[in-house]
Amino acid sequence: MRKRNFVIFLLLLFVVLLSWPCVFASNFTVGGNDFNDVQSVIDGSSNNDVILLGNKTYTSTSGQIVLLIRKI
16 A cells, blocks of 8 residues: 555646646736837746737837747
8 A cells, every 4th residue: 555655646646747838928918018019028928828819910129030830
């Protein structure tokens, strides 16, 4: 019984450690309540954050817009 409880504990610990990065991920909406322009949301984001763009045209004053898209 004691060994079984230990194995269950290790499995739960493993699941928690695997999901740890998801705990700190954030969702940002551009053109909504969070941000009004794309660059400020990119500057304020970190790894595993999700940036949602509304259905409109976005422009840049830097002369270059680079999109890195990863399929989930």
